[in-house]
Amino acid sequence: xxxxxxxxxxxxxxxxxxxxxxxxxxxxxxxxxxxxxxxxxxxxxxxxxxxxxxxxxxxxxxxxxxxxxxxxxxxxxxxxxxxxxxxxxxxxxxxxxxxxxxxxxxxxxxxxxxxxxxxxxxxxxxxxxxxxxxxxxxxxxxxxxxxxxxxxxxxxxxxxxxxxxxxxxxxxxxxxxxxxxxxxxxxxxxxxxxxxxxxxxxxxxxxxxxxxxxxxxxxxxxxxxxxxxxxxxxxxxxxxxxxxxxxxxxxxxxxxxxxxxxxxxxxxxxxxxxxxxxxxxxxxxxxxxxxxxxxxxxxxxxxxxxxxxxxxxxxxxxxxxxxxxxxxxxxxxxxxxxxxxxxxxxxxxxxxxxxxxxxxxxxxxxxxxxxxxxxxxxxxxxxxxxxxxxxxxxxxxxxxxxxxxxxxxxxxxxxxxxxxxxxxxxxxx
Amino acid sequence: xxxxxxxxxxxxxxxxxxxxxxxxxxxxxxxxxxxxxxxxxxxxxxxxxxxxxxxxxxxxxxxxxxxxxxxxxxxxxxxxxxxxxxxxxxxxxxxxxxxxxxxxxxxxxxxxxxxxxxxxxxxxxxxxxxxxxxxxxxxxxxxxxxxxxxxxxxxxxxxxxxxxxxxxxxxxxxxxxxxxxxxxxxxxxxxxxxxxxxxxxxxxxxxxxxxxxxxxxxxxxxxxxxxxxxxxxxxxxxxxxxxxxxxxxxxxxxxxxxxxxxxxxxxxxxxxxxxxxxxxxxxxxxxxxxxxxxxxxxxxxxxxxxxxxxxxxxxxxxxxxxxxxxxxxxxxxxxxxxxxxxxxxxxxxxxxxxxxxxxxxxxxxxxxxxxxxxxxxxxxxxxxxxxxxxxxxxxxxxxxxxxxxxxxxxxxxxxxxxxxxxxxxxxxxxxxxx
Numbered sequence: 080x081x082x083x084x085x086x087x088x089x090x091x092x093x094x095x096x097x098x099x100x101x102x103x104x105x106x107x108x109x110x111x112x113x114x115x116x117x118x119x120x121x122x123x124x125x126x127x128x129x130x131x132x133x134x135x136x137x138x139x140x141x142x143x144x145x146x147x148x149x150x151x152x153x154x155x156x157x158x159x160x161x162x163x164x165x166x167x168x169x170x171x172x173x174x175x176x177x178x179x180x181x182x183x184x185x186x187x188x189x190x191x192x193x194x195x196x197x198x199x200x201x202x203x204x205x206x207x208x209x210x211x212x213x214x215x216x217x218x219x220x221x222x223x224x225x226x227x228x229x230x231x232x233x234x235x236x237x238x239x240x241x242x243x244x245x246x247x248x249x250x251x252x253x254x255x256x257x258x259x260x261x262x263x264x265x266x267x268x269x270x271x272x273x274x275x276x277x278x279x280x281x282x283x284x285x286x287x288x289x290x291x292x293x294x295x296x297x298x299x300x301x302x303x304x305x306x307x308x309x310x311x312x313x314x315x316x317x318x319x320x321x322x323x324x325x326x327x328x329x330x331x332x333x334x335x336x337x338x339x340x341x342x343x344x345x346x347x348x349x350x351x352x353x354x355x356x357x358x359x360x361x362x363x364x365x366x367x368x369x370x371x372x373x374x375x376x377x378x379x380x381x382x383x384x385x386x387x388x389x390x391x392x393x394x395x396x397x398x399x400x401x402x403x404x405x406x407x408x409x410x411x412x413x414x415x416x417x418x419x420x421x422x423x424x425x426x427x428x429x430x431x432x433x434x435x436x437x438x439x440x441x442x443x444x445x446x447x448x449x450x451x452x453x454x455x456x457x458x459x460x461x462x463x464x465x466x467x468x469x470x471x472x473x474x475x476x477x478x479x480x481x482x483x484x485x486x487x488x489x490x491x492x493x494x495x496x497x498x499x500x501x502x503x504x505x506x507x508x
Numbered sequence: 509x510x511x512x513x514x515x516x517x518x519x520x521x522x523x524x525x526x527x528x529x530x531x532x533x534x535x536x537x538x539x540x541x542x543x544x545x546x547x548x549x550x551x552x553x554x555x556x557x558x559x560x561x562x563x564x565x566x567x568x569x570x571x572x573x574x575x576x577x578x579x580x581x582x583x584x585x586x587x588x589x590x591x592x593x594x595x596x597x598x599x600x601x602x603x604x605x606x607x608x609x610x611x612x613x614x615x616x617x618x619x620x621x622x623x624x625x626x627x628x629x630x631x632x633x634x635x636x637x638x639x640x641x642x643x644x645x646x647x648x649x650x651x652x653x654x655x656x657x658x659x660x661x662x663x664x665x666x667x668x669x670x671x672x673x674x675x676x677x678x679x680x681x682x683x684x685x686x687x688x689x690x691x692x693x694x695x696x697x698x699x700x701x702x703x704x705x706x707x708x709x710x711x712x713x714x715x716x717x718x719x720x721x722x723x724x725x726x727x728x729x730x731x732x733x734x735x736x737x738x739x740x741x742x743x744x745x746x747x748x749x750x751x752x753x754x755x756x757x758x759x760x761x762x763x764x765x766x767x768x769x770x771x772x773x774x775x776x777x778x779x780x781x782x783x784x785x786x787x788x789x790x791x792x793x794x795x796x797x798x799x800x801x802x803x804x805x806x807x808x809x810x811x812x813x814x815x816x817x818x819x820x821x822x823x824x825x826x827x828x829x830x831x832x833x834x835x836x837x838x839x840x841x842x843x844x845x846x847x848x849x850x851x852x853x854x855x856x857x858x859x860x861x862x863x864x865x866x867x868x869x870x871x872x873x874x875x876x877x878x879x880x881x882x883x884x885x886x887x888x889x890x891x892x893x894x895x896x897x898x899x900x901x902x903x904x905x906x907x908x909x910x911x912x913x914x915x916x917x918x919x920x921x922x923x924x925x926x927x928x929x930x931x932x933x934x935x936x937x938x939x940x941x942x
Binding site: 104105106107108109147148150151154155156157158159174175176177202203204205206207209210211213214217218219276321322323324325358359363367373375399401428432435436439440442443445446447448449 | 530531532533534535564573574581582583597598599623626629630633634636637640641642643698743744745746776777778779780787788789790791792793794814815816846849850851852853854856857858860861862863864
């Protein structure tokens with residue numbers, strides 16, 4: 080399997096600091112435009128948890144004094160759009176038939192130049208966010224492991240608080256609070272524009288210059304300090320979920336600092352795969368053989384996605400088990416298998432299988448135009464990597480057995496978070 | 509997507525293959541749809557389990573599962589009341605081996621007793637766990653309410669209850685009987701040579717024999733409109749609204765106008781009437797949708813929303829307002845053009861990856877339609893006139909045509925209704941405890 084080349088694609092940094100990437104894809108008749116702004120929920124003001132998420136919602140109200148909202152414009156072109164707020168970025172992405180590339184770039188530039196934010200819109204979107212949070216959390220395991228795990232592993236507010244938002248606190252926010260946040264962080268020098276699909280890269284760069292070039296240059300904002308020490312002891316917490324049918328636990332580990340090197344992250348992702356993926360996943364098999372009961376275990380490198388945040392990020396494993404099975408026993412089995420990997424390494428066939436699964440999953444995901452556009456954009460914004468898809472392909476391909484053993488060793492440390500989840504009224508497992 | 513992008517060949521045993529070269533990713537997507545009617549909950553549960561198990565078969569020493577695992581192969585199996593679907597994706601170079609392995613899954617599947625017992629237990633645990641999710645309960649309850657014991661009511665929900673029964677029949681793992689009659693094999697991949705794909709299909713599936721008779725679709729009873737049934741989930745603070753009304757078949761002359769009329773109401777777009785009302789103006793929901801719910805034998809107009817239990821009545825009132833508005837204030841010419849542009853745009857923006865293309869084509873097949881219709885749908889929409897859309901908007905969206913369920917705490921929900929009714933007559937379904 081070979082990576083899809085993007086590293087030699089034209090790119091440009093405008094005079095106002097906006098970084099522009101292009102990703103031509105010859106097999107589609109659509110174009111993708113993603114804007115990654117370097118502000119996520121780690122920059123939420125202490126008084127307003129969820130402010131970054133709220134501003135994301137407000138950005139769809141439209142631009143200037145026009146009556147149409149952003150969705151109306153994009154959907155009338157035959158396109159669709161959405162956005163997400165993560166730790167260190169907020170991204171807005173749109174896919175349109177490629178003959179509308181010029182229109183959608185004009186639209187994106189207008190809403191950063193003059194967002195239409197109204198008092199009525201603000202109040203409505205706080206309600207919508209309340210519905211979004213409730214829809215996700217009022218279901219079994221809806222807050223497990225995130226956001227419950229974050230305050231167990233982290234102390235500092237930027238990392239520990241619930242970035243989805245606190246609608247009670249947000250209700251106290253005024254329009255000026257939202258606009259202050261917007262003006263502070265939504266600047267060209269704090270953003271990456273990625274243009275993809277059925278495009279002529281040089282023309283796309285020229286369009287970027289036309290629509291975004293006149294935005295004023297402003298100094299890059301201070302997004303705050305999120306770093307905190309790596310824990311040197313076990314940190315525990317317990318949460319109750321009245322909708323959960325079975326107890327469980329989650330382990331959270333600090334991932335290595337991605338600004339120093341991305342290399343350990345590939346091996347950590349492979350360890351997650353070796354432990355919990357495939358037709359008969361290792362940890363589920365070991366737990367079944369020991370207890371005779373089905374135990375479900377999942378793990379991933381990255382709180383939300385792989386290589387999706389700057390330091391500090393998290394490696395997470397979560398297990399859900401029958402009440403008759405002791406959580407301590409399952410935890411012991413997990414630790415035993417991690418130690419085995421650290422001490423004895425991984426069988427070359429197991430590594431080959433895990434690598435194949437990771438590569439297939441990644442290529443399958445980024446075969447979708449929107450996903451490919453967003454991976455390129457966040458790579459440039461977070462890591463200064465002009466071609467994160469290629470970096471990821473290479474990273475998984477080149478990860479060695481020794482890298483995997485080293486990654487497993489990283490996970491044998493004392494300092495980690497252990498979150499117990501219990502159905503309400505039941506004892507902690 | 510053009511018709512010329514799709515290449516088609518049928519084998520003597522009845523297997524039809526559609527091959528579509530698409531994109532530059534060095535991957536391939538394969539789907540095998542085998543029609544097989546599961547009329548009872550037990551039959552559907554066994555079909556679902558078997559669909560999963562046969563992807564783990566060990567019957568072909570030359571292409572073993574552990575070998576495939578090194579080749580980026582992802583396998584899966586599922587079943588509806590009408591058909592079993594086996595799916596696989598792989599690196600483009602591994603396509604011949606994947607085809608060979610999938611042919612083994614339907615021709616001489618052998619799964620060890622140990623693997624069968626293990627997967628049964630895991631499958632049953634997952635099935636039971638999923639029944640704790642309110643949105644899953646809402647869907648289960650909806651089709652039960654609409655169709656009762658009919659195969660169309662025999663969706664995942666009833667099969668889920670079967671999962672709690674002990675596994676006493678080891679033959680559940682056998683694929684014996686799955687046959688090629690009216691089966692469809694779909695291959696979508698980067699830089700595919702259709703002639704070569706057909707050669708591999710002939711080699712691996714040419715000898716496939718089996719007894720399933722092809723599509724068997726029992727006639728689906730007509731909906732009985734009425735107030736939504738309350739599905740009681742004690743303690744739930746959420747209300748899941750699932751409404752349905754009769755639409756028209758895929759090949760009906762009004763299908764395309766109805767599709768566009770629905771796109772002015774919602775159809776996945778956010779800027780349309782339903783979402784504008786419930787989300788953008790009132791903040792009652794995060795998302796709401798209206799779409800055509802298709803399955804063999806029926807097409808239904810679906811309207812769905814999730815909200816707080818305290819705003820369930822407001823959401824139903826908002827839905828009723830928008831449904832009635834389709835007749836009282838029919839879509840404008842501008843709405844009609846926007847809906848048509850959005851639908852046409854989706855053919856380009858939502859089908860960029862091989863997996864998206866494969867899903868769109870196979871969804872049609874699973875609904876009993878011909879996947880080739882996808883290539884003609886854009887042209888069909890372009891011929892629809894504004895007057896046709898206004899006519900169907902007036903006729904098909906009246907709240908009186910709908911029925912459905914509202915899933916939530918019955919003591920808090922009261923008597924939800926699309927049409928205000930001084931004497932509440934909601935039927936109540938108790939949640940089945942597992």
